[in-house]
Each structure stands twice: as structure tokens, then as C-alpha cells.
Amino acid sequence: MAFIVTGACVDCVYTSCVDVCPVEAFHEAPDRLLINPDTCIDCDACVPECPVEAIYPEDNVPDDQQEWIDLNKDAENHPTLAASKDPLKGPKCGNPNAA
Ligand code: SF4
Ligand code: SF4
Numbered sequence: 001m002a003f004i005v006t007g008a009c010v011d012c013v014y015t016s017c018v019d020v021c022p023v024e025a026f027h028e029a030p031d032r033l034l035i036n037p038d039t040c041i042d043c044d045a046c047v048p049e050c051p052v053e054a055i056y057p058e059d060n061v062p063d064d065q066q067e068w069i070d071l072n073k074d075a076e077n078h079p080t081l082a083a084s085k086d087p088l089k090g091p092k093c094g095n096p097n098a099a
Contacts, residue, residue: 034072
């Protein structure tokens with residue numbers, strides 16, 4: 001299992017999740033962060049840090065966000081983000097169904 005970033009992250013990318021991750025599992029795509037399922041150790045530390053509640057354990061991803069289980073598998077194609085930075089807060093931030 002792994003933890004999954006879902007649609008609420010898109011265009012928000014607050015990055016507050018990153019600082020608590022002990023294994024640098026977060027990768028930065030242009031408009032979202034993704035969790036590398038091969039790196040994540042299921043520690044649960046990132047979930048309470050996300051201001052838009054975008055992160056779920058894989059077995060508890062909401063029905064309308066299931067596609068994000070596969071989308072997070074793309075994480076390794078993007079660079080690791082090791083520390084938080086200024087949020088993106090683009091126009092789609094706040095629409096949890098953005099993809
Ligand atoms: S804290 Fe939430 S919104 Fe911010 S980058 Fe992490 S998953 Fe995305
Ligand atoms: S559950 Fe733990 S290891 Fe996995 S991404 Fe979140 S903070 Fe990192």
C-alpha cells in the first residue's frame with residue numbers, strides 16, 4: 001500500500017506535506033505533488049499537514065478519486081521535492097475534481 005495525493009492538490013501545491021515525509025516520497029509535477037508508491041512507507045505523517053485534505057491511504061481513497069491511485073505511479077517521472085516552498089495556488093486550486 002502507499003499514500004495517495006488526490007485532486008484537491010491540483011494547482012494548490014501548498015507543499016506543507018513534504019517537510020514531514022521521512023523518505024522523500026513526494027515528487028513535483030507542474031501542477032501537483034505525487035507520492036512515489038515505491039518510496040512511501042505508509043507512516044501517515046503527511047495526512048494532517050495537508051490544508052486541503054488531499055492525501056489518503058490507498059485503501060481509503062474516495063470513489064470519485066480512484067484514478068489518482070494510478071496517477072501517483074507517475075511520480076518517479078518527476079523530480080523529488082525535499083522541502084516545502086511557496087504554494088502554487090493557481091486558478092484550479094479549490095476544485096477537488098480537477099485532474
Ligand atoms: S499539502 Fe496537500 S495540497 Fe499541499 S502539496 Fe501536499 S498534497 Fe498537495
Ligand atoms: S505516508 Fe509517510 S512516507 Fe508516505 S508520503 Fe506520507 S509522510 Fe511520506
